[in-house]
Amino acid sequence: xxxxxxxxxxxxxxxxxxxxxxxxxxxxxxxxxxxxxxxxEGESAADGSTEGASETEPSEDELARAxxxxxxxxxxxxxxxxxxxxxxxxxxxxxxSAPAVRYNLGSAYFELGRxxxxxxxxxxxxGDEAAPPELQERAEYLLREIVExxxxxxxxxxxxxxxxxxxxxxxxxxxxxxxxxLMPGEHVLEGLRGEEVVxxxxxxxxxxxxxxxxxxxxxxxEEIAALQAAADANAEAAARAEREAQEGRRKRRLIGGVVAGxxxxxxxxxxxxxVALADGGTSDxxxxxxxxxxxxx
Numbered sequence: 464x465x466x467x468x469x470x471x472x473x474x475x476x477x478x479x480x481x482x483x484x485x486x487x488x489x490x491x492x493x494x495x496x497x498x499x500x501x502x503x504e505g506e507s508a509a510d511g512s513t514e515g516a517s518e519t520e521p522s523e524d525e526l527a528r529a530x531x532x533x534x535x536x537x538x539x540x541x542x543x544x545x546x547x548x549x550x551x552x553x554x555x556x557x558x559x560s561a562p563a564v565r566y567n568l569g570s571a572y573f574e575l576g577r578x579x580x581x582x583x584x585x586x587x588x589x590g591d592e593a594a595p596p597e598l599q600e601r602a603e604y605l606l607r608e609i610v611e612x613x614x615x616x617x618x619x620x621x622x623x624x625x626x627x628x629x630x631x632x633x634x635x636x637x638x639x640x641x642x643x644x645l646m647p648g649e650h651v652l653e654g655l656r657g658e659e660v661v662x663x664x665x666x667x668x669x670x671x672x673x674x675x676x677x678x679x680x681x682x683x684x685e686e687i688a689a690l691q692a693a694a695d696a697n698a699e700a701a702a703r704a705e706r707e708a709q710e711g712r713r714k715r716r717l718i719g720g721v722v723a724g725x726x727x728x729x730x731x732x733x734x735x736x737x738v739a740l741a742d743g744g745t746s747d748x749x750x751x752x753x754x755x756x757x758x759x760x
Contacts, residue, residue, distance in 0.1 A: 521558050529558035536567060545574040562587075562594035566602055573605065578612040582644035585609060614668035615642040618652065621679035624662070626655040642673070654678035 521529070536551030552568035555561075569584035588594050588602035620627055620639045627634045629645075629652050647670045654662035661680045668674070 525558050529555045533564060533567075536571070540567070540571060540574075545571045549575060562591045562598060562602075566594075566598060566605070569602075569609075570605065573609060578609050579644040579646050582606070582609045582613055609644070610671065612647075612670045613644040614647055614670065614672040614674065615644055616666070616668070616674045616676055617642050619675065619677040619679060620654070621677070622681050623656050624654045624678055624680040625657055627678050628653045628655065628660075647672075652676055652678060654680050656680055 532551045532554040536548045536555065539551060540548035549568060549571040552564055552571055555564045556568055565584045566588050569581040572581035572584065585602050585605050589599045589606070591599070618627060618634070618639050630650055645668055647668050650666045650668060652664040652666060653660045662678050664676060664678065666676070
């Protein structure tokens with residue numbers, strides 16, 4: 464089985480080496496560049512300048528080590544030492560994720576019985592435009608072999624759940640809503656709200672099985688009641704604040720009206736007094752009995 468699975472990888476080692484090799488031609492760089500940037504990259508490559516190159520691009524030394532690690536992995540696999548082959552392919556993969564490297568690493572994992580890890584590597588090869596058709600075909604065949612030996616579960620996260628743990632390990636966001644390969648046997652899936660474990664599922668999976676597991680967190684009746692009570696209290700507080708604001712505006716309008724009325728009355732009195740003074744004493748005298756300092760009506 465091992466020779467059948469890895470023979471293509473050995474034959475395709477040169478393709479992987481090409482994928483790991485640095486580009487020498489400015490025209491090759493331009494082919495992958497957006498049209499607006501192609502000329503600038505071509506000039507930069509031609510004069511030896513590295514300005515504008517990606518900071519994550521492997522160095523010549525890193526690429527050389529990756530190529531050597533790949534060849535060492537092929538040699539180890541040919542010798543039947545799949546553990547060493549996996550180590551070497553992992554080292555090459557850390558530098559550049561070429562499809563031939565992922566396929567070889569997945570093949571080594573398969574031979575070691577690490578089927579879940581093999582699935583993670585090989586599933587990305589079919590459909591990869593950088594992979595030759597023959598490599599994609601072999602990857603599809605290997606995937607069928609892997610799927611028979613793992614359980615594929617799709618995990619849905621929703622409601623109040625903020626995350627999940629599988630066998631004590633936090634799941635990354637990309638692990639949700641797509642098939643994840645697990646080794647057959649018992650597993651524990653926990654739904655989290657913050658750091659609190661709210662749901663817990665114990666799974667007993669067999670090879671070749673597929674399952675959908677929902678770890679969405681739905682509030683309990685008590686939590687719903689508490690949330691509703693809090694919402695009602697907030698609504699009542701808002702309504703009370705609005706009523707108080709309206710009452711304040713009404714009082715300000717009343718006070719403003721009273722002040723305006725007083726001003727009008729005073730103005731009228733002032734007008735009357737002014738008219739009286741302007742008459743020059745022609746109005747009738749005050750009637751009444753007089754005593755010193757007193758007027759009686």
